[in-house]
Amino acid sequence: MLTGHQTWTFAQPPVILSTATVVGPDEAAGPLARDFDIVHGDLMLGQDSWEKAERKLLEESTKLAVENAGLTNGDIQMFVAGDLLNQIISATFAARTLAVPYLGVFGACSTSMESLALASLIVSSGAAKHAIAATASHNCTVEKQFRYPTEYGSQKPPTAQYTVTGSGAAVIGASGEGPRVTRATIGRVVDMGIKDPFNMGAAMAPAAVDTIQAHFRDTGLEPGDYDMIVTGDLASVGYSIARELFDKHNVRIDQTNYYDCGLLVYDVERQSVQAGGSGCACSAVVTYGHLLKRMKAGELNRLLVVATGALLSPLSYQQGESIPCIAHAVAIESGRS
């Protein structure tokens, strides 16, 4: 099971039985619009606060994922979820609605793969027949909580990133039809001393590279063993840094197969998203919406998703702390050769 120091290799790989994705208007205006299950034209989702809108995103994705698996809530023994809001209230309120056993997790934007790795371990070890991994983020809740009151309309530097409004959920089972979770590499905290919360990509890139190096060191695989390696939300600044770090550390990634969800989810040239997408939902909706649809269509067979997280709080930043970062990698395979 434990391979090397920080990688799990699932002897009986659990199956992603179903997924569901929900997004807001900016994501629906992007290049992946047709890959999402539910699209909202309004950031409020008919709620009276952005926080309640974020919760609704997560409630909708989990409900649809359970339906898509042909299951009911009573079939689910575990809900592994988290989000960016203080005390992960979106996940908790969604857990209240689901009324199933709940493990709250926090990995900032790495939560998508933290939850998928854990749900896979739980199912693989027989600790649940079915588990849900899910996360959500909302552009306005994040702006309000981490940066400035949204009413200020404050300007941002081009290194800033644009938080995805959306939610992605996956139902994991021990057997059945669907792509399989074959490996997971759990990241360490990497902190290069960067203190600029408007340049998360630069802060997170070294964590992504650290986890990718660990994955290949632990497994003995080569980057070419995957059809695609995709980071979570480095966006244009972090993506460039990651590519430089691969060269520097002699990680032989065929860079035509290396992508970043923060650059896939938006048309960075055309949309006003600064360096690209971020937020817990970024890697979740791109993976569960776009990439697994490509896998189903036979365009991808072996995928490594490396979700990145900047684990700061507004308070730690205000107290002069640098930004600790982490990345968790999950390998998803179609089973086709």
Next chain:
Amino acid sequence: MLTGHQTWTFAQPPVILSTATVVGPDEAAGPLARDFDIVHGDLMLGQDSWEKAERKLLEESTKLAVENAGLTNGDIQMFVAGDLLNQIISATFAARTLAVPYLGVFGACSTSMESLALASLIVSSGAAKHAIAATASHNCTVEKQFRYPTEYGSQKPPTAQYTVTGSGAAVIGASGEGPRVTRATIGRVVDMGIKDPFNMGAAMAPAAVDTIQAHFRDTGLEPGDYDMIVTGDLASVGYSIARELFDKHNVRIDQTNYYDCGLLVYDVERQSVQAGGSGCACSAVVTYGHLLKRMKAGELNRLLVVATGALLSPLSYQQGESIPCIAHAVAIESGRS
């Protein structure tokens, strides 16, 4: 492995190889003072903010737990930790110091047993040789974040609880000497509509009872199969409610064997702690300090720790939401009959 709907039964129970506890001055003035490994006379711990003091509590407990196990950080493949601060920054900064693979979790004051259950599953399934479960809380960081700026010196109703300043950590291994984690019941969110953040005990008691009922329903055990059942931090108000709920739901607990960590950690009559203790560290320091020492001394053989968590944020409370609660139960056994 999965027993009933929400309980894990470990076929090869992982071992608590070592623990370490660190507390502040109020806990050192309480009845369990001699059970803690490190006692600080000053709430600042020589740091320049309370948040940094909280981080230091966690760094000290994890460092000492690793030493007590006769290991080094390089032997640890997983750090499972969380705390009450926004974005669980205490756990994250401690993870940066440890430099080992890290899974951040959030279960408010249930984090002690959420992290122990997960670390046990990870070790039991072979996903790590050694894992640390840890959590911390600090009275002043919590007052500042969840209630009023501490400088106000605002008064509190007698139903309020007093957050424990401290940290508890446990090193889990697949084999060796020590008490064993035999079962874990993962809780569901229970929300009875209570909205008063100065009465957490009343909000959390139904969640504790729900998880305890699930534990006995899933396992077929009887309350008398444990020498002691202890809830996390219901304190005097929640403890009384839990006792009433046991009677109401016909849970046949011998109430002379039922305790609450929030009432054990302080002398509630003599110390100014309102209804009793709370905070992530409450159940952690009582379990890892006091109760496991009693188990080692032969006074306890079968213990069920039911850590309770109130999963609110200041924002959700201000938006008129009720307080969702959860409880996770972990069974720890000496192996003696």
